[in-house]
Amino acid sequence: MRETIISVKNLVKNYGDFKAVKDISFDVFEGEIFGLLGPNGAGKSTTLEIIETLRTKTSGSITVNGFDLDKQPGDIKKIIGVQLQSSGFYPGLTLLELISLFAGLYNKEVDAMELLKKVNLQDKAKNKSKELSGGQKQRFSIATTLINQPKIIFLDEPTTGLDPQARRNLWELIKDIRNNGTTVIITTHYMDEAEQLCDRIAIMDEGKIISMDSPDKMIDDLVATGFERPKQVKAANLEDVFIHLTGKEMRDE
Numbered sequence: 741m742r743e744t745i746i747s748v749k750n751l752v753k754n755y756g757d758f759k760a761v762k763d764i765s766f767d768v769f770e771g772e773i774f775g776l777l778g779p780n781g782a783g784k785s786t787t788l789e790i791i792e793t794l795r796t797k798t799s800g801s802i803t804v805n806g807f808d809l810d811k812q813p814g815d816i817k818k819i820i821g822v823q824l825q826s827s828g829f830y831p832g833l834t835l836l837e838l839i840s841l842f843a844g845l846y847n848k849e850v851d852a853m854e855l856l857k858k859v860n861l862q863d864k865a866k867n868k869s870k871e872l873s874g875g876q877k878q879r880f881s882i883a884t885t886l887i888n889q890p891k892i893i894f895l896d897e898p899t900t901g902l903d904p905q906a907r908r909n910l911w912e913l914i915k916d917i918r919n920n921g922t923t924v925i926i927t928t929h930y931m932d933e934a935e936q937l938c939d940r941i942a943i944m945d946e947g948k949i950i951s952m953d954s955p956d957k958m959i960d961d962l963v964a965t966g967f968e969r970p971k972q973v974k975a976a977n978l979e980d981v982f983i984h985l986t987g988k989e990m991r992d993e
């Protein structure tokens with residue numbers, strides 16, 4: 741049996757009269773990539789930010805690594821890594837300078853070059869953050885989540901707006917992070933991303949979790965109901981054609 745590292749019970753979040761999160765419960769297991777999948781407005785970011793201690797909840801209980809969110813938010817902060825919006829980086833500082841800055845804030849010693857290598861940005865160490873492409877910015881912001889050597893990292897739509905090569909590259913990076921023992925909780929509205937990347941997903945819609953399982957199991961369950969795709973499935977799709985034509989290499993280096 742896998743160990744539970746995040747436990748969310750009966751979480752409710754109201755913004756005034758508006759019910760953004762409507763009594764959801766789920767567990768995240770240690771060492772997995774757990775996805776919150778759903779359309780815009782489903783309540784994914786709200787849920788994530790509450791667990792990150794950055795937003796207040798209306799009701800419900802949450803524990804992270806055994807710490808109670810209400811009583812020990814400081815302990816939770818120490819063991820999680822949260823991806824910052826890349827717009828929050830000082831544009832005039834180099835990547836090395838930014839990592840030192842964050843390490844100072846966390847009061848941690850960190851080998852900045854080693855960290856940049858992990859996300860394949862060692863060649864950009866002396867570049868300013870404003871000089872990075874979209875995919876590079878995302879990789880850098882993922883690197884910043886690792887500075888305090890967290891047990892869990894939170895990624896809110898890390899691949900939105902990226903091209904196919906950059907997305908695939910980021911999936912590999914996120915799997916590497918998981919394989920090194922870090923638990924990952926991620927939000928996305930891309931079905932292919934959830935299918936490729938997540939060990940388990942919770943599908944959210946209008947503030948509720950409407951299904952939760954591994955992507956494989958969900959698909960098998962649907963097929964077992966007699967469901968068939970209306971159109972014959974081809975052995976490849978347009979994205980495969982595109983990658984075949986343009987190659988797998990990153991374009992933004």
Ligand code: ADP
Nearest residue numbers: 755758760778779780781782783784785786787
């Ligand atoms: P998602 O990340 O799934 O797109 P959000 O958690 O950002 O969804 O938002 C869920 C719902 O809550 C949306 O309808 C959004 O407009 C609303 N919402 C989010 N933040 C606030 C806020 N600070 N005040 C009022 N409503 C909010």
Ligand code: MG
Nearest residue numbers: 784785786896
């Ligand atoms: Mg969101």
